[in-house]
Amino acid sequence: MYAKFPEGAAHRTDPAAAAEVLYDAVVVGGGIAGALIASRLSQAGKRVLILEAGPAEDLTLRGYESYLDRFYSATGKDNQSPYPAGVNAPMPRGTDARRISPGAPDASAYLVQSGPFATDTTYTRVLGGTTMHWEAKTLRMLPEDFRMRTLYGEGADWPLTYEDLAPYYNEAEREIGVSADVADQAYLGITFDEGYVFPMKGLPLSYLDRMVATDLDGMPVELGGERRELRVRPFPQGRNGIPNPAYDGGKGYRPRGAVSTYQVEVGERCQGNNNCVPICPVQAKYHAGKTLAVALQSGRVDLVAQAVAHKVHIDEQTGRVTEIEYRRYDRPDSPGSATMRARGRLFVLAANAVENPRLMLASGLRGSSGLMGRNFMDHAYLLAWALLPEVAGTFRGTNCTGGITDLRGGRFRRHQAAFSVDIHNDGWGWARGAPMTDLVDLVDAGGRYGQSLRQGLVDRVSRQLQLAFMVEVPANPSNRITVDPAYTDHLGNMRPILTYDIPDYTMRGVAYARQLSRRIFARLGAEDHTAYDPDFWGYAVHAGEGYEIRGGNHLAGTHTMGSDPSTSVVDPDQRSWDHQNLYLVGGGSMPTVGTSNVTLTIAALCLRSVRAMLSQLDAETAPIAVEVAR
Amino acid sequence: MTAPSFEEFLRLSVDLTAFGETELLGTGLARQYLAKVRAACGDEIVTALLDAHRAARTEAAGDAGDAGSLDGILLDRVLLDRALRHRIFSDDRLGPVARNVIKLWYAGMWYALPPEWTDRYGARAAGEASTVTAASYQEGLLWRAIGANPPGAKGPGYGSWAQPPRIEDRYLNGATK
Ligand SMILES: Cc1cc2nc3c(=O)[nH]c(=O)nc-3n(C[C@H](O)[C@H](O)[C@H](O)COP(=O)(O)OP(=O)(O)OC[C@H]3O[C@@H](n4cnc5c(N)ncnc54)[C@H](O)[C@@H]3O)c2cc1C
Numbered sequence: 102m103y104a105k106f107p108e109g110a111a112h113r114t115d116p117a118a119a120a121e122v123l124y125d126a127v128v129v130g131g132g133i134a135g136a137l138i139a140s141r142l143s144q145a146g147k148r149v150l151i152l153e154a155g156p157a158e159d160l161t162l163r164g165y166e167s168y169l170d171r172f173y174s175a176t177g178k179d180n181q182s183p184y185p186a187g188v189n190a191p192m193p194r195g196t197d198a199r200r201i202s203p204g205a206p207d208a209s210a211y212l213v214q215s216g217p218f219a220t221d222t223t224y225t226r227v228l229g230g231t232t233m234h235w236e237a238k239t240l241r242m243l244p245e246d247f248r249m250r251t252l253y254g255e256g257a258d259w260p261l262t263y264e265d266l267a268p269y270y271n272e273a274e275r276e277i278g279v280s281a282d283v284a285d286q287a288y289l290g291i292t293f294d295e296g297y298v299f300p301m302k303g304l305p306l307s308y309l310d311r312m313v314a315t316d317l318d319g320m321p322v323e324l325g326g327e328r329r330e331l332r333v334r335p336f337p338q339g340r341n342g343i344p345n346p347a348y349d350g351g352k353g354y355r356p357r358g359a360v361s362t363y364q365v366e367v368g369e370r371c372q373g374n375n376n377c378v379p380i381c382p383v384q385a386k387y388h389a390g391k392t393l394a395v396a397l398q399s400g401r402v403d404l405v406a407q408a409v410a411h412k413v414h415i416d417e418q419t420g421r422v423t424e425i426e427y428r429r430y431d432r433p434d435s436p437g438s439a440t441m442r443a444r445g446r447l448f449v450l451a452a453n454a455v456e457n458p459r460l461m462l463a464s465g466l467r468g469s470s471g472l473m474g475r476n477f478m479d480h481a482y483l484l485a486w487a488l489l490p491e492v493a494g495t496f497r498g499t500n501c502t503g504g505i506t507d508l509r510g511g512r513f514r515r516h517q518a519a520f521s522v523d524i525h526n527d528g529w530g531w532a533r534g535a536p537m538t539d540l541v542d543l544v545d546a547g548g549r550y551g552q553s554l555r556q557g558l559v560d561r562v563s564r565q566l567q568l569a570f571m572v573e574v575p576a577n578p579s580n581r582i583t584v585d586p587a588y589t590d591h592l593g594n595m596r597p598i599l600t601y602d603i604p605d606y607t608m609r610g611v612a613y614a615r616q617l618s619r620r621i622f623a624r625l626g627a628e629d630h631t632a633y634d635p636d637f638w639g640y641a642v643h644a645g646e647g648y649e650i651r652g653g654n655h656l657a658g659t660h661t662m663g664s665d666p667s668t669s670v671v672d673p674d675q676r677s678w679d680h681q682n683l684y685l686v687g688g689g690s691m692p693t694v695g696t697s698n699v700t701l702t703i704a705a706l707c708l709r710s711v712r713a714m715l716s717q718l719d720a721e722t723a724p725i726a727v728e729v730a731r
Numbered sequence: 732m733t734a735p736s737f738e739e740f741l742r743l744s745v746d747l748t749a750f751g752e753t754e755l756l757g758t759g760l761a762r763q764y765l766a767k768v769r770a771a772c773g774d775e776i777v778t779a780l781l782d783a784h785r786a787a788r789t790e791a792a793g794d795a796g797d798a799g800s801l802d803g804i805l806l807d808r809v810l811l812d813r814a815l816r817h818r819i820f821s822d823d824r825l826g827p828v829a830r831n832v833i834k835l836w837y838a839g840m841w842y843a844l845p846p847e848w849t850d851r852y853g854a855r856a857a858g859e860a861s862t863v864t865a866a867s868y869q870e871g872l873l874w875r876a877i878g879a880n881p882p883g884a885k886g887p888g889y890g891s892w893a894q895p896p897r898i899e900d901r902y903l904n905g906a907t908k
């Protein structure tokens with residue numbers, strides 16, 4: 102299916118005129134969460150206004166090309182390099198991370214970090230949000246992830262079960278366009294409906310994965326009194342593969358191509374560009390612009406870009422939200438903005454798990470449970486790297502096609518964190534900046550040139566294996582987002598302050614991961630080159646051993662859902678307990694993150710919430726609903 | 732002083748990169764690279780580098796004549812390697828420039844010269860780290876050397892990653908532990 106981003110959609114709504122409209126819903130944030138909600142509400146005939154902090158040109162042809170050009174021309178290609186850094190809607194960048202000295206918050210970048218642990222976690226404030234540069238792994242959570250407290254006495258229980266969410270997982274997989282095979286993905290209790298197939302067939306494992314699998318498959322592991330055998334398993338992916346003709350009871354699936362014109366021909370199937378993070382040049386990878394394009398075509402969705410939500414106003418009597426005050430800036434790179442407001446029946450904050458609580462706290466809305474901003478979660482990544490005995494052709498394929506998922510669940514979770522393991526097709530890139538660092542080292546220090554350089558590169562780069570252990574981080578109320586009037590940005594918005602430490606439970610998982618990596622390398626006959634630098638900003642010591650810990654970009658937990666208003670911020674529909682017509686959606690609602698990258702679950706939760714929004718709208722607007730439903 | 736010769740720059744580049752002239756010309760960037768090196772280091776140094784390279788080849792060709800006719804002559808690789816090390820790589824002035832030319836071809840990026848070098852031979856605005864054009868990243872020889880595409884460009888096609896890499900045999904076999 103080809104849905105073009107409607108020409109002019111970014112500018113067709115006049116903010117002043119919009120202020121006079123009472124929308125059915127005002128959505129803050131045009132990422133996947135906001136886009137899904139806007140698209141579904143508009144499909145049901147509702148009028149929606151999206152306020153988006155970033156500029157919106159970028160989903161047109163010219164805009165997308167400018168992302169690519171910025172990326173190709175950047176001397177440092179970090180994961181924000183394609184995206185314009187505006188002063189009015191600033192965003193964190195991985196390269197901002199600094200070591201934090203005790204008692205001295207690092208306020209040098211947009212995200213103020215008061216530590217003690219520093220993180221390089223990021224998100225993107227452009228239309229389409231962080232899915233513009235996500236990697237698009239789309240794992241479902243395990244059924245046991247929803248019952249951590251009951252089963253393992255760790256973390257929290259959800260007010261929902263896997264079964265409650267399963268139909269929405271199906272729908273999210275359709276929307277994102279997931280490529281995977283059920284046979285590979287039904288493990289550790291994950292079940293699928295009878296006859297279910299993914300929209301597209303699984304992407305093949307890389308040559309590197311297969312080489313690892315040859316030796317690794319069948320490796321026995323004893324943990325928590327349970328024995329299991331490891332194997333390399335393909336990951337489900339939000340990028341276009343070969344449509345499965347059996348999808349949807351034999352109706353098949355039409356992949357979604359690019360939203361900007363010239364890529365129509367190439368925007369379909371993943372070409373193995375190995376650049377999913379930070380930007381897929383051919384838009385084979387899902388990004389929220391694909392959902393937005395469809396929503397904007399409905400004619401019932403208005404979009405105001407360059408609109409940074411500043412304050413949520415409430416009626417003191419009823420607690421209901423009356424309007425959202427926002428700053429509309431004229432240009433991304435210079436000051437100059439106007440204060441505007443947006444009114445609606447419902448308000449949906451979909452600005453992500455850092456920006457949602459930031460906005461609420463900056464509006465003086467701490468929540469009756471006092472939990473707004475608390476229980477911040479992410480994944481903690483531990484990398485381990487080695488050289489394989491043979492050339493594995495590293496640096497080909499999507500960023501990651503396969504990994505080890507057998508330790509995502511089990512009784513050991515009473516004692517230590519679970520993890521999932523990625524085999525990185527981009528070698529030691531994340532750990533050590535390969536292959537450029539190898540090139541520089543071979544030339545400058547190794548005296549290599551000509552044939553000996555070519556040989557050196559093959560020996561050193563094409564044999565690289567990097568394992569990334571994505572370790573779960575349980576909720577902890579002292580890990581939190583706060584604000585402070587002392588820290589504001591150009592528009593006078595209070596900046597988010599992150600207080601974060603890695604719990605021991607996670608560190609035990611980290612330590613085990615490192616041990617396991619040694620065993621795996623030994624089994625593969627690989628040379629272990631892992632060495633953790635004590636000067637690294639994310640260096641953490643546990644039981645006398647030091648580790649480099651990196652952020653996972655899987656923001657969650659800052660407005661957790663529950664069935665009790667005194668211990669949660671939102672209900673199972675992501676509706677605020679305190680403000681009846683306000684929904685806080687996204688990763689912030691998740692009570693646990695388990696070992697799946699969070700976005701598929703975010704999408705499923707949002708799709709589920711739409712039902713509640715629609716019935717609330719219908720209940721509260723019953724007499725005039727006829728006029729709205731065109 | 733005459734401007735550094737493009738042909739000589741190309742010959743130097745072949746020796747430095749172990750990619751053939753056709754491959755180097757095929758990037759469409761050879762002339763821009765020479766311009767970049769000239770802007771970053773100045774013609775005097777570039778000319779000195781090309782002279783040193785010519786001299787190294789002459790040395791390696793034993794009793795051969797002038798540089799222009801060197802192409803057809805079978806060079807002694809061991810002697811050439813030695814001459815390049817002695818005349819260029821170990822030279823304070825030329826070594827860092829030659830290494831930068833290698834990196835320029837392989838990464839498509841001009842790296843900043845070391846501070847010791849700029850202190851002695853002068854810093855120029857064009858000498859700072861920069862990409863030459865957006866295309867130069869995509870044409871980096873590094874990607875060809877490892878049988879991969881530059882991430883973000885020249886996608887090799889769906890599923891190609893499941894096949895063994897296309898790396899020239901001689902480099903494959905040479906892989907040692
Ligand atoms: C490098 C990287 C790799 C990743 N890989 C994966 C992966 O493989 N799998 C996975 O599941 N997840 C992955 N993620 C995480 C994924 O990108 C996020 O979970 C997802 O994008 C969150 O969607 P969201 O809509 O909730 O928030 P976002 O995508 O962050 O969107 C929020 C939107 O709100 C806007 N906004 C923010 N503040 C305001 C404001 N004050 N007013 C108005 N608008 C505002 C922003 O501009 C943005 O458009 C990755 C993230 C990164 C950084």
Ligand code: SF4
Pocket residue numbers: 340370371372373374375376377378380381382383384385386498499500883886
């Ligand atoms: S591998 Fe390439 S084509 Fe495929 S999703 Fe990633 S960037 Fe896009």
